[in-house]
Amino acid sequence: MRMRRVEHHRYLFPLLCAGLAVILAAGAAAVGSRQPAAVAGTGHIHSHTGGAAVLAAPASAADRAVRLQALLGQHSVLAADLMRSRIRGDDSFAQAANAALGGNTDAMATLVGELFGTAAADTFRPMWSKHIVALFAYAGAVADKDDAARGRAHEDLVRLENDLARFFAGASHGRLPRDAALGAVAMHVGHLTRQADAYATRDYATADRLYREGFQHTYDLGLTLADALLPAHDRAVLQxxxxxxxxxxxxxxxxxxxxxxxxxxxxxxxxxxxxxxxxxxxxxxxxxxxxxxxxxxxxxxxxxxxxxxxxxxxxxxxxxxxxxxxxxxxxxxxxxxxxxxxxxxxxxxxxxxxxxxxxxxxxxxxxxxxxxxxxxxxxxxxxxxxxxxxxxxxxxxxxxxxxxxxxxxxxxxxxxxxxxxxxxxxxxxxxxx
Structure with a gap:
């Protein structure tokens, strides 16, 4: 299948306002009350007054594993969308993507809490939010062609990669080596930063290849983490x-x-x-x-x-x-x-x-x-x-x-x-x- 370009008038996107940076600095998880992709244990969708669909909490190891995959994959595409909107200077779309990332972070922290308790969730949430803020800062530096700011954002991302790798390796009680965790997190960040670099230079073929690879990698990372983090008696379901x-x-x-x-x-x-x-x-x-x-x-x-x-x-x-x-x-x-x-x-x-x-x-x-x-x-x-x-x-x-x-x-x-x-x-x- 080959799709032809659809001919119509191009919209003009507004410039990104400074207020979004303030929203992000407060932590992506704090933005938006809507619940994102939460894969149900029951398979039923429950509506609420906001018009969104909120799925029931997972009830089994199988549901938790799929949910972890889904949330990580969703995080990758939402983060890429946010970075691209920052590069385009598209304020309104960026705020919507940021709100969705906040909801995704909430759902991931909730899942971490289900697996490892409130203390682990409280450690994970701000760490993951800082990861999102650093990605946004990186995209802003790329948009502004500010090499110094881009370097600082990259340094922050490397530091956060190490923090996240230590968190996941520790939660696995030795089943996931720290080096393996670090490699997986670094690949995720690499997909996002390189797609932003390519998008900024209008190399859309490369940007979109990395966009897709990023989703696939983080989705599969969810299975790797589930295999390492779930209790031994639950992991058999994954096979x-x-x-x-x-x-x-x-x-x-x-x-x-x-x-x-x-x-x-x-x-x-x-x-x-x-x-x-x-x-x-x-x-x-x-x-x-x-x-x-x-x-x-x-x-x-x-x-x-x-x-x-x-x-x-x-x-x-x-x-x-x-x-x-x-x-x-x-x-x-x-x-x-x-x-x-x-x-x-x-x-x-x-x-x-x-x-x-x-x-x-x-x-x-x-x-x-x-x-x-x-x-x-x-x-x-x-x-x-x-x-x-x-x-x-x-x-x-x-x-x-x-x-x-x-x-x-x-x-x-x-x-x-x-x-x-x-x-x-x-x-x-x-x-x-």
Whole structure:
């Protein structure tokens, strides 16, 4: 699939105001009351008056492990989005990304507290917040072309890498060597700083490659940490076929949501990074098709890839039509998405052996599409807070869908996953044909 640039008027972004630096200096975790991606133990979404979806607290080791992966992956993309908005001088979007990072930090600290107690959470929270502040400072220095400030921010990041590595190694009681923890944290920071450097020089292909690699690395880091930090009697669940399938489907589906939102933002604003963003989502579509190939064979994978690629095209077309003020094209895209949802359900439902009916799958896909269309609408209206809230809900929904699909496919199908250790995602799906 190759997506063409959507033609419409470019928006003008405001300069970043000084007030955001004050907000960040107070600690990203203090900003915003909305709860981010918290993967449920029960699988039910509970609404509250803020309009967001808050998922029930995890009830098992399996849920905690997926939740840790989800939160770390989300942190990576939100941090990259924040850094890019600082480089663009896009104040409103930066504040929305910063608020979401605050909620993500709250959720991560809560999970640390569940695993290791309040004292550990109280140690982790300010350390992680300082990590975010240093990343923002680095992006600001890159934007200002201030080499001295960039060097100071990098020194802060190196110091915080060591602090975080000591924290994770200590929490593992020797199961995670400090050098291994430091290498993993340093790679995470390297992905973020190098993508910012590339983005500032308009090398969008490199920036987006690192953006995607950063998400994948931090998501997999969640599994490495879970394997080291969970009690011994809980770690065995991480090697069960259904859990591995749930984890890996969550990874590629959540990445799909993140990358669709990224490319539709570029479509709405008609920015120069559209082609690179399209390449990212194309790569994710290939990985999803590879997953279907691994599980069900090439014929099903080919049907899946064709439908899924057209699905992405329709979402981008809707975003472009929204920005261009063309309601007829918006309506056409919506109608075509309904057709996609039914046809894709007909492809996937037989693979569940009747455990997930086509109507249920179609409804889940429709909910997914409705959220992505709502995100495009909010972003086009420059309501970045609402856009980010919808993005959080969409991210959560992908893990619910992954759980439902994994359970529906069953242990026999799940056992087709390649085997591996924690550092390789116990095999994983991407790239296997």
């Amino acid at each position: 069960t076929p259904i859990w591995r399938l749930r984890s890996q489907l969550g990874k590629v589906l959540a990445e799909h949501a993140v990358l669709v939102e990224d490319v539709t933002r570029a479509a709405v604003t008609n920015t120069a990074d559209f082609d690179a963003a399209a390449d990212m989502i194309n790569g994710n579509t290939t990985d999803l098709a590879a997953a279907v190939d691994t599980l069900f064979g090439a014929p099903t994978a080919r049907r899946f890839q064709s439908l899924w690629a057209s699905h992405v095209e329709l979402l981008v077309a809707y975003a472009g039509a929204t920005a261009a003020g063309k309601p007829d094209r918006r309506h056409e895209a919506r109608a075509d998405l309904r057709t996609f949802e039914r046809r894709m359900a007909d492809v996937l439902a037989p693979a569940t052996g009747g455990r997930v009916p086509p109507a249920e799958l179609s409804a889940a896909l429709q909910a997914h599409d409705q959220m992505l269309l709502g995100h495009a609408d909010a972003y086009a209206a420059r309501d970045y807070k609402s856009a980010q809230d919808i993005a959080d809900d969409t991210y959560e929904h992908m893990f619910e869908l992954a759980r439902r699909l994994a359970d529906g496919f069953g242990a026999t199908v799940a056992a087709r996953l390649p085997q591996g250790g924690a550092q390789t995602g116990y095999g994983g799906l991407a790239g296997h044909h």
